[in-house]
Amino acid sequence: MGALLGLREQGMNREVELIKSLTQGLPRRQDTILGVGDDCAIVKAGPEQEWLLKTDAMAEGVHFLRDDPAVMVGRKAISRLLSDVAAMGGEPGSVLVTIGVPKDLDPAWLDGFYEGLRDVAKHHELAIVGGETIQTPGPFFCSLAMTGHVQPGKAILRSGARVRDAIFVTGDLGGSIAGKHLNFEPRIRESRWLVKQFEIHAMIDLSDGLAGDLRHLCEASEVGAELWTSFIPISRSAKQRAQSGESPLPALAAALSDGEDFELLFTVDPSEAVRLKDAWKEAFPETPLSCIGRIMEQPRLMLRDDQGLRPLTLDGYDHFNAS
């Protein structure tokens, strides 16, 4: 999921329905702790470790264009997975890289793609341990699989949010398509810090957009949420794109619905909120952290602004616009 181009126009719902029907009743094992449905799967690996498993794919013409710098595409491919491991509070481990190569692809492009993979892997102390190269009659695609590690029982799931929790989000949101989607820093360090210092109840990374991913988190936790519009951190590019008319969306709507922010959305007990804000500012002075709302009992998403409370019936952009 999280395709920047294409999928949204077709309606994310069709994809979600398809995946739901395909992934029903998949076989499990005794060592399967968590299967499909969160940012990563969790599998038991001995008495002292659980492994996170995650796969992610990108296709030319959908997630990037041939003109995009190959190094950045490689960086994005591996960083997307790191963002998922971060969302589980995990430490990244090993990567497998599968690529489908069309006949007319310039080998220099592939070199660049691998350079991007290597850069990010080295930076985050990941190993690239395997891969598969096949010929494809279609456009270039890549499909990566990543392992990560957590202590037993310590993975942060989407399903742990509790009523009255404070909802936090890292970074600024919206307008990722202007560049950030190809050049973002996955929040691995921040996630490692968060799970060591605080009891994080639930976490997800923002790939489908704030409203969509908050809905995923709330559905998994069987709760609702109230967002406070004035606290939602809107990115400069979302504002610029709205002002210039480059985007048809008002900046706030972009921050709520644009995909591929790759920030962390998480919840903590409200009594922790102030201590968290203060400690964060010291640890990551250059990265914003915003408390944007709270978890509610009623299973629906609400938006609070000057005019009061209104339902956030997001289901992708169209529904939002119509609300």
Next chain:
Amino acid sequence: MGALLGLREQGMNREVELIKSLTQGLPRRQDTILGVGDDCAIVKAGPEQEWLLKTDAMAEGVHFLRDDPAVMVGRKAISRLLSDVAAMGGEPGSVLVTIGVPKDLDPAWLDGFYEGLRDVAKHHELAIVGGETIQTPGPFFCSLAMTGHVQPGKAILRSGARVRDAIFVTGDLGGSIAGKHLNFEPRIRESRWLVKQFEIHAMIDLSDGLAGDLRHLCEASEVGAELWTSFIPISRSAKQRAQSGESPLPALAAALSDGEDFELLFTVDPSEAVRLKDAWKEAFPETPLSCIGRIMEQPRLMLRDDQGLRPLTLDGYDHFNAS
């Protein structure tokens, strides 16, 4: 690798060179026991376990055709990986399934594909723990990643063959394209039995063809090999295709060079050869096991037949034909 259609015509060498150049100097970690270059990677997972990691991909029009039954394509996708785990002497664990879906793909085809995945997973007690579905402007592709388990130090590598070892192969070889490539039983049970009962020195699964994969094994072990033509188990379909003219290859050449046999090729100390043959016949009465040659010191592949010894300068089919 191991594409049945397409790649061979283009020359396997180009693919091998590309992969070699891309996978040079990939980052490793302390827990990386074995990176790129064998049937699976090996990663440390606590004191009592090592994990195998493997990824594999197939694209419509290269590895299968849209007309192929979806269930069989799904079975093949997952069985290919099981064959790799078997080649390491491992026990399969969990699978991640990534698919690229073209707009015009019939959802019923996808259901069938998943049915095939589920069938094989259940049969081999595998868990399907995650996946990713993306849209693609190209043909359907799938990319699977599998974990497997071995006891520390017990994985069977390609690199363990010793001079004078007996070379064994399971099943019958050649002519897989006539049907077996879509309907084979990965040799998981046989591999588990072999590693428990015997000291297997080196093992590989046959995806690129006997001669090609034996060469991989010999290169990794820095040895050579001598094959005895009269002991090479030629499949009925290789014979039929040669007789009918459906294949331009003599049956022996097909058994040596056809891809996608998905049988196991392994070596043991020659003193074990007879005991192995006898025990195998009792354990797997319906599956042939053939001793087809021996490991030699000189790093080259030789073929012994009625006329004596001649070099097996295989590099795909063309070179063989010319030899």
